[in-house]
Amino acid sequence: MHALLPQARRRGMAKLRRFLLRYYPPGIILEYEQNGEKATRQVDLLTLTPETDVEILVNQIVRQEPLVSEARKPQLRKLIYKLIEKMESHENQSFYLFKILRAHILPLTNCAFNKSGDRFITGSYDRTCKVWNTFTGEELLTLEGHKNVVYAIAFNNPFGDKIVTGSFDKTAKLWNSETGELLHSLRGHTTEIVCLSFDPHGAVVATGSMDSTAKLWDVQRGVELCSLMGHTAEIVSLNFNTEGDKIITGSFDHTTKVWDVHTGVCLHTLSGHRGEISSTQFNFTGDLCISGSIDRTCKIWNVASGQCMNTLRGHNDEILDVAFNAQGSKLVTASADGTSRVYNTTTGACQAILIGHEGEISKVSFNPQGNKIITASSDRTCRVWDVESGDCLQILEGHTDEIFSAAFNYEGDTIITGSKDNTCRIWKC
Numbered sequence: 001m002h003a004l005l006p007q008a009r010r011r012g013m014a015k016l017r018r019f020l021l022r023y024y025p026p027g028i029i030l031e032y033e034q035n036g037e038k039a040t041r042q043v044d045l046l047t048l049t050p051e052t053d054v055e056i057l058v059n060q061i062v063r064q065e066p067l068v069s070e071a072r073k074p075q076l077r078k079l080i081y082k083l084i085e086k087m088e089s090h091e092n093q094s095f096y097l098f099k100i101l102r103a104h105i106l107p108l109t110n111c112a113f114n115k116s117g118d119r120f121i122t123g124s125y126d127r128t129c130k131v132w133n134t135f136t137g138e139e140l141l142t143l144e145g146h147k148n149v150v151y152a153i154a155f156n157n158p159f160g161d162k163i164v165t166g167s168f169d170k171t172a173k174l175w176n177s178e179t180g181e182l183l184h185s186l187r188g189h190t191t192e193i194v195c196l197s198f199d200p201h202g203a204v205v206a207t208g209s210m211d212s213t214a215k216l217w218d219v220q221r222g223v224e225l226c227s228l229m230g231h232t233a234e235i236v237s238l239n240f241n242t243e244g245d246k247i248i249t250g251s252f253d254h255t256t257k258v259w260d261v262h263t264g265v266c267l268h269t270l271s272g273h274r275g276e277i278s279s280t281q282f283n284f285t286g287d288l289c290i291s292g293s294i295d296r297t298c299k300i301w302n303v304a305s306g307q308c309m310n311t312l313r314g315h316n317d318e319i320l321d322v323a324f325n326a327q328g329s330k331l332v333t334a335s336a337d338g339t340s341r342v343y344n345t346t347t348g349a350c351q352a353i354l355i356g357h358e359g360e361i362s363k364v365s366f367n368p369q370g371n372k373i374i375t376a377s378s379d380r381t382c383r384v385w386d387v388e389s390g391d392c393l394q395i396l397e398g399h400t401d402e403i404f405s406a407a408f409n410y411e412g413d414t415i416i417t418g419s420k421d422n423t424c425r426i427w428k429c
Helices: 006-011 054-064 070-088
Strands: 015-022 027-034 037-044 096-101 108-113 119-124 129-133 139-143 150-155 162-167 172-176 182-186 193-198 204-209 214-218 223-228 235-240 246-251 256-260 266-270 277-282 288-293 298-302 308-312 319-324 330-335 340-344 350-354 361-366 372-377 382-386 392-396 403-408 414-419 424-428
Touching: 015 037, 015 070, 027 070, 054 070, 108 150, 108 403, 108 414, 119 150, 129 162, 150 193, 162 193, 172 204, 182 214, 193 235, 204 235, 214 246, 235 277, 246 277, 256 288, 288 319, 288 330, 298 330, 330 361, 340 372, 350 382, 361 403, 382 414
Parallel strands: 277 319, 319 361
Antiparallel strands: 015 027, 027 037, 096 424, 108 119, 119 129, 129 139, 150 162, 162 172, 172 182, 193 204, 204 214, 214 223, 235 246, 246 256, 256 266, 277 288, 288 298, 298 308, 319 330, 330 340, 340 350, 361 372, 372 382, 372 403, 382 392, 403 414, 414 424
16 A cells, blocks of 8 residues: 555545556556646555455555545445456466568567557567557558667557667667657667666666666657666666666676666665676566576565565576566566576565476566466477466467567467567467
8 A cells, every 4th residue: 555645634635536447466546636736646456366355455445545435435346346357357368379470581589569459569680670560460660770680679658659679780769659750869879789668657768788888868859868887797687667766777797786767876786696687677566676697596686775685596597587477476587497487576485387398488477467477488489377386378389480579468368479480479369
């Protein structure tokens, strides 16, 4: 639960206008008016499960949240049941091959969905980024202009009206995702750009480069805001927290750094790994982050203190990717040893080992509901796993070369896989 606003109660000014649902992770957004200004506040329900006692929860929210009156209980109850229904709606789904897209003339590097899932983008060694319609498989746009590999790509979710591409040509480019118009070229890095991200508000883009720096750029004006200096080797991973006020960068110098987005100041250097960092992520609440390393371990860090909370062992080869579920209660690691492991974030206990791939796993992620995991492997398959049991539910086969990118859409009913075979496949429920 978020802290309450005592002044709202005192003044009696705040008036609840409406409830909005947030499915992943579950929460209810309160849209209210105070002194004529519209504002929102979130009630996070990160521990909600189909077994939750809804009556107790409803009473707790009404008790703790001054905006929600007794009279709103029936409405609130209905919304919580809707969130639970959404959790259960994907229990027994299986995926079929919907479309094969001969996407590029050279291998793909990455693919990513927009928030609504009706479009996705692919980057390629052919120096282009393409925009696709998920429902028809139709190519909508080709974004041309880079002079080398387009390696990192992203939508400005949740809005989806802009795309950023990062290239081995040392530049990043901002595009209008509807028209394909080039809005800005971001120049300043001295070597390849290998990772990037929009902040959650779509106002800032971060780029990470082999030149050991990350840069923050103003999306509107296309100008550099600051350079994050301090790493002594390539930056290969970066992520904003949910608020957008902090960013983490993972580097080949064996460390992860936490930065203040507004000032560009390094708040913490997270050291302890004995090898290069391969992947990093914040949890939803932003109080923890994880780093996966080629030293075969994943570490959980307290963001406020910079302390290592836990070191997760068990893999017998490099960890290549790490990811939290939407709630942040679990995390998954992917390794060159061909297995993935699911851990409990709080205890650090390994809850499941996903065994079955015949090659290294380079990409792993939870579905939004948190009950399934997909893994992309060099064995040319993508597998769908049950989180609780660790059972393989499905093998998505057909690619003729390694798969290095796989993603769920926001609803969790579509998967895209990108392969070295120059194709992208759309899988649907």
